[in-house]
Amino acid sequence: MAESRTPDQVVARAARSADLADLDAGVSDCFACPRLVGWREEVARTRRAAFRDQEYRGRPVPGFGPGDARIAILGLAPAAHGGNRTGRIFTGDRSGDVLFAALHRAGLANQPTSVAADDGLTLRDTRIFSAVRCAPPDNKPTPDERDTCAPWLHREVTLIRPTLRVVVALGAFAWAAWWPVLRHVYGQRPPSPRPAFGHGAHWSGAAVPELLGCYHVSQQNTFTGRLTPGMLDDVFGRAKQLAEVD
Numbered sequence: 001m002a003e004s005r006t007p008d009q010v011v012a013r014a015a016r017s018a019d020l021a022d023l024d025a026g027v028s029d030c031f032a033c034p035r036l037v038g039w040r041e042e043v044a045r046t047r048r049a050a051f052r053d054q055e056y057r058g059r060p061v062p063g064f065g066p067g068d069a070r071i072a073i074l075g076l077a078p079a080a081h082g083g084n085r086t087g088r089i090f091t092g093d094r095s096g097d098v099l100f101a102a103l104h105r106a107g108l109a110n111q112p113t114s115v116a117a118d119d120g121l122t123l124r125d126t127r128i129f130s131a132v133r134c135a136p137p138d139n140k141p142t143p144d145e146r147d148t149c150a151p152w153l154h155r156e157v158t159l160i161r162p163t164l165r166v167v168v169a170l171g172a173f174a175w176a177a178w179w180p181v182l183r184h185v186y187g188q189r190p191p192s193p194r195p196a197f198g199h200g201a202h203w204s205g206a207a208v209p210e211l212l213g214c215y216h217v218s219q220q221n222t223f224t225g226r227l228t229p230g231m232l233d234d235v236f237g238r239a240k241q242l243a244e245v246d
C-alpha cells in the first residue's frame with residue numbers, strides 16, 4: 001500500500017525508504033494521525049484571507065536540503081499557513097523569513113527569502129526537517145502524534161548519517177525529539193538525565209552528531225526580541241565551525 005494510515009504502516013514505510021526521494025514520497029502520503037489529517041485539510045479548505053486565491057497543499061511536509069548535509073536543522077512541525085500551504089518547510093511564514101535570512105547570512109542558503117516551493121531557494125551543507133510532519137492545531141502535537149511521526153525523522157537521519165555532523169534543535173520540543181534518534185539511528189543510549197534545553201546549549205557524545213540548542217524562530221520569540229538575528233548568527237557560526245563547513 002502506498003499510503004500510511006496506521007503507526008505500524010509508518011514504521012514499515014519509513015524503514016523501506018531507500019533514499020530521500022523515496023522517503024519524501026512516503027511522508028507526503030501519510031495519513032496516520034487522524035486529528036492532524038483533519039486539521040491540515042480543514043486549514044487548506046478554509047484558508048487565511050491573504051491566501052484565499054491560493055491552493056494549499058494540505059499534506060505532510062517533507063525535509064528540504066541536500067542529502068549530503070553536514071548540518072541538520074530540526075524544527076517542531078510545519079506552520080498551518082506556511083509549510084502546510086506551500087509544501088516546503090518554513091516557507092511562506094514569518095518564522096521562515098527569519099530563519100532563511102540567517103542561513104543566507106551564514107552562507108548556507110543562496111537567497112534570504114523562502115516564499116514558495118518554486119522560488120529557486122537552495123541550501124548548502126544543510127537539511128531542514130521537523131519532528132512532526134503535519135501542521136498541528138496551536139503548534140502543539142500530542143505525545144502520540146510525536147511518536148507516530150518519529151520513524152520518518154529516524155529514517156531521514158539514517159539516510160544522511162554518513163555526512164551529518166551537527167544538529168541544531170529549534171526549541172525544546174525538537175531538542176527532546178533528538179534523544180530517541182540516538183537509540184534508533186546510532187544504537188546509543190541517550191544521556192540520563194537528559195541535558196536541559198537552552199539557547200546556546202551544546203551536547204556532545206561519542207560518534208554521534210553534536211547537538212546545539214537554539215530558541216525557535218517563532219514570531220513569539222523574534223517579535224519580542226527573545227531571539228535576535230545576532231543570536232541566530234552565533235548559533236549558525238558555531239554549527240559551521242563544529243561541522244567544518246567553510
Ligand code: SF4
Binds near residue numbers: 031036037134145
Ligand atoms: S504527523 Fe507524521 S505520522 Fe502523523 S499523519 Fe502527519 S506525517 Fe503522518
